[in-house]
Structures are given as structure tokens and as C-alpha cells.
């Protein structure tokens with residue numbers, strides 16, 4: 287396409303996407319301004335599962351803004367759900383069929399945030415009857431805003447994002463995350479890592495599921511997998527990848543929906559090979575019955 291024929295991407299004011307962007311940008315700026323001055327560091331289910339007053343404050347800020355525009359919409363935010371996988375699954379089950387459901391992770395990568403490691407993000411998705419129609423991931427450290435609208439593509443700072451072209455695992459850079467649940471998910475993830483590392487270029491574990499997925503969408507990573515996630519970690523990222531030409535399933539190869547916790551997200555080209563490697567290594571995070 288000719289440079290002059292390119293139609294600029296314009297977000298309609300008051301659209302759901304405009305509100306998502308506004309929320310992510312405002313919260314992200316505030317979060318960044320508090321970097322290094324966290325006062326209340328608490329833990330959830332384990333000493334590794336951190337939460338701060340910044341996570342809670344950012345979620346409140348985003349909730350208020352959304353409800354100002356759309357008072358009848360439902361909101362599922364990480365910091366408003368009790369700790370542990372059971373509570374998360376229950377909250378999603380109750381909320382997932384709402385006509386309009388906003389799914390928020392106010393700080394994805396809290397451990398990084400607390401340590402000043404600049405790889406964390408704000409993740410906001412909007413689902414319509416269970417289908418994600420808007421996804422926004424904002425990285426305050428690099429001021430990068432990733433935006434996807436169902437059927438309209440995905441963008442970073444107005445430029446379309448496109449998944450990477452590599453077709454083989456051996457040419458691929460992957461990412462994963464290390465599960466907090468140590469009795470089943472962690473050993474499963476280790477088995478996957480051991481099986482994949484010799485086959486790929488390398489594996490990163492940056493510590494923000496939402497940013498890893500944005501990076502798959504933008505072609506900076508070829509694929510990403512992780513076990514034991516929640517809807518707020520991946521809902522926005524899943525749409526970013528789908529709208530950038532990639533593929534998102536669970537580790538058993540079933541199509542992405544809001545309830546997926548064990549995720550595989552790739553450029554599409556390496557998807558089957560990644561699934562097969564996890565399956566052969568018995569590292570899908572699903573128990574054999």
C-alpha cells in the first residue's frame with residue numbers, strides 16, 4: 287500500500303475503546319508517579335503473591351471512570367475479588383455473561399513494580415456477552431499503548447501491530463511465567479520449559495502476562511504460554527493477538543474464551559508445534575483423569 291493511501295486509525299470519542307484508553311493512560315501515569323514509594327505491601331495467598339495500595343487505588347480510579355461513562359456496565363477487577371484460584375473462577379462464572387463486562391488488571395506485574403523492574407502494565411478489556419470486543423494494554427515505562435478492537439485490528443501508537451513471521455520453533459523467541467501454585471502448576475511449567483528450551487531460540491519470563499501478550503501481537507515474541515492465569519491477565523492481550531493475525535487457545539488447543547487459565551498465544555505459525563511439545567512433555571497444566 288502507498289504511504290498516502292494509508293487510512294489513519296481514529297478512535298471515535300466516547301467509544302468503548304476511547305474510554306478504555308483514557309482509563310489505562312490515566313491509571314498508568316498515576317501508577318508510574320508512585321514508583322518507588324509503595325507504602326503498604328501485603329501478600330495474598332502466598333509470600334510471592336503481592337498487592338499494594340497502588341494496585342487498589344488504580345483499580346478504584348479505573349472503576350470510577352468506567353462507571354461515569356457506562357453506569358450500567360459490570361466490572362470484574364482483580365483487586366475486588368478474594369484471593370485464590372477458586373474465588374477468581376467463581377467471580378468470573380458469576381460475571382461472564384453480563385451484556386457488558388469490563389475486565390481489569392490495574393497493575394499486571396506487581397512484583398516487578400515493587401522492585402522497580404520496568405516491565406508492568408495496565409490491562410483493560412471489555413466483553414460483550416462473554417466475547418472480548420475491546421482490549422487495551424498500557425506500558426507506562428515505555429509509554430506504549432496497545433489497542434485492539436474486535437474486527438478492526440490492533441495498534442500501538444496508531445501503527446498496526448502484526449505477529450512475527452517465523453514458522454519454526456527453532457527461530458522463535460518465547461515467553462512464559464512461573465506459576466505461584468507450587469504443587470502442580472510449577473512442576474508442569476518446569477516440564478514445559480525443559481522440553482521447549484532446547485527447541486527454541488530462547489525463553490523469557492518478563493513478569494507481566496498482559497505485556498507478554500502485547501509483545502506477541504507486536505511481533506516481538508513468537509509465542510507465550512503460562513499456566514494458572516486469570517481472565518484479567520489475558521483478556522485484553524488475547525484480542526490484541528487475534529487482531530494482529532495470531533492465535534490464542536488453551537494448552538489443550540481449545541479456542542480462547544474468558545475462562546481459559548492455561549494459555550498458549552502465538553503468531554499462529556508455531557502454534558501446533560508449541561501445543562504438541564507441551565502435550566508430549568505432559569506439561570499442559572491439565573490433570574489426567
Ligand code: IPD
Nearest residue numbers: 393394395396463464493494495
Ligand atoms: C501476574 C503477572 C505475571 C504472571 C502471573 C500473574 P499480577 O499478575 O502477569 O507475569 O506470571 O501469573 O499473576 O499478580 O502481577 O497482576
Ligand code: CA
Nearest residue numbers: 391394395519
Ligand atoms: Ca495479573
Ligand code: CA
Nearest residue numbers: 364391393394
Ligand atoms: Ca494485578
